[in-house]
Amino acid sequence: MTTSPHDNIERQVRIRLAGFTGDVPLCHEGAYSYVARLPTELAASVEAPSFQDQRIRVFRSRISQEATDDILRTLVAQYRANPVAYHHPNITLSVPGPLHEGISGPMRPTTALLSPWFTSEDILAYVQNGSVYSKIKLAVQLAKAVEHLHNHNVVHGNIYPGNVFVTDQGKATLADACIFTLARLLYPDLTGSLVESSMYQAPEFLWPGTDAFVPPTTAMDVYALASTIFAILTESPPFQNVPSIRTVEQAVAKIYKVGHLCLPRPASGFCDELWACLQSCWSKIPGDRPSIGEIVTALEYIELYC
Template sequence: MPDKEDFATRYRLLRRLGSGGMGTVWLARDEMLDREVAVKELTMPPGVDEARRADLIARAVREAQATAQLRHPAVVALHDVAVHDGKPWIVMELLRGRSLADLVEERGPLPPRQVASLGAQLLDGLAAAHARGIQHRDVKPGNVFLTDSGRAVLTDFGIATLAGTETLTQTGMLIGSPGFIAPERLDGEQGGPASDLWSLGATLYYGVEGVAAYEGEAVARLSAALSGRVRPPRLAGPLTPVLMAMMTRDPAARPDAGSARWLLTQVAEGLVPETPGVQAPPPPPHAPAFPVPGTPPGPTPAPVPGVPPAPGPAARGRSRLWIAVAAACLVAAAGATAAVVLLGGGGERTEFTGPVDFCSLLTPAQIREITRVPRPPAGTPYQGGCAWTVRGSGVALVPHAGDDAAQPWAMSPQAAREFLAARERSYEQTQQITWEWKEIGAGRLNAATTPRRAVPELGEGAFAHDLTSELGRTHTGAVHFRVLNLVVEARYSTLSGRPTDADIRDGALKAARWARTALQNGK
């Protein structure tokens, strides 16, 4: 990290781009690399003593270092962090465009298909962050940036924390914005990836409706979130069931990231989403049910099997509501930021020591999204991993190990790293091979491997390559990656002429990304 003299010499501030509760953003020029960047000057609270200031700076630097691990089109890239004039400064990718909040304020509600497309992009960015143990914790319209080139980008991971890492303020400190904080976090729980999914749902709700899901002052919005009362959308159309599922009160009843992305993709493509198993549960006890405009009144629906009704505020205890009121007071004092103290902890896996159920790593919705078949096949054991096959198409997860390892999980993390590097070197040049996959109807075919290409978003050493036919058309995409001491290859093959070469590569990348996330989450 550069010292203050290095920072002042390298980065020349040109003009202020904006300011908010977290600090001021400047347009600057990186004199060393001769490029324009965005520099965020984080604001220190007034009146803090030196010890507290040092703690806040250390926290900001640590969280910036966490964000710097991310390399994804839907996450703003962080280039540098420094301490200058007693304040942290974060150097970021310069984005040209406007925030979702500004766009909706200027143009009003956006079409459901557009919002669904934005949501799918943002969900990919969140999945990449969650795969590294990072939660955003403040997904909201103001932190979603829409670039002039069409990218949807998550900004301001400044309050994200590495999962399992104690922050330097207080253990489990949670920060977020009223109306966009997941109810379980307000309710005194640590929260997790499902909490970011809830906040994304609330953000997309704002994008398509033009208003937040909760009305009123901060206290009213927090109380409504605690009780699970989501105002039914009026303009979302086919996006409605997706939003209601993402904003379900119970985190366990929300769709996983893969299912949510599939549903958003359906809406973005102009289809009516299939939402079996992801409908929002009925309103909790003591919470008034909002009638959906245009539907006749009817009895209260029965609870979803296997999902207990979300308890109302009375069941949670008066103390929970007072936590929300206290958070709202902090909002008024700190400028639209609420803080709740939670408890945290938990261990972290260091390596795999036994067999992995590879068939549990991908969901039916994820297989359906890759293969585009109405009824996704079930996974079956395949080459030590798992395969999902239909006639003419298949997805597979295959573990690999060196010759001296009896089982894929028998390698050490260092041995796995070296083994993956050796596999990468073996794909540096095009090779002619004979390929077959009988389960999808592919006999022995002549094929060529393309030179490997790096996939940095999947971690150190991850790479991809394709198999092409004698006519040069891609029929198989393969992505190799490592999680701790496990090296895995994700494949997607199709004999159909409909998917493009890019579609096939994207299918393999999705399988790898989702499988890697599942492995890191302990499945």
């Protein structure tokens, strides 16, 4: 199953940011990443001093500039209303920043989402051929990031490996909290299609029983966290090795019908305690899923004794 959003490079976009002007690859979703430096004044304006004098990753979606600006303005307001929620050793803050871009013709001013740059593309790229212990350690760090958000009344809303990176110090970091949720809330018509992260989500997230927007819950985060941990341990997305499932659409249909409980237990890497933890997180009944605090406790035990 091919799922990477960085496959199928089609064209380039020309950008100017922080003194750089040049061409960068544009992927099939109409987004791109580029390593640059965040202007000091921008870092200061959003209380993100960790960005200063560091390389950054630029993400620009294909939705309209008006929609992008609305989403990013709302995001910044949310950061400022509850700043402590987003400050944690295992959470990466993404901020909006100005740049100029153009696929053809003159470059025009626009806004992009900026975050610190990490060597590995995402956590799945990082863990390839890694030890079980190193993966469990990263899972514990990821769970603690989610716990911090939940303790401050923030639901991430789109946990999956594409939003989890590993720093140059080898620590897991969770990115893009609330961004997908805001996009769905403000512009549901632009975010209604299935995306790579869909195969990690709870059944009620994929279809809540109504066309109206239903905010994600902590129980949905717990479910997606378990799916992400499963992917970290197996080094591949859920359903990757299920012969009857070859597309995201087929995976989502399976999740909606039976959830991730249908996934077979891998032959190695999953002790009884870890498998039981993931199974409880995948309960079809949201209220039966453990709290994030219970998950952290279970994973810390597994890290020490399994």
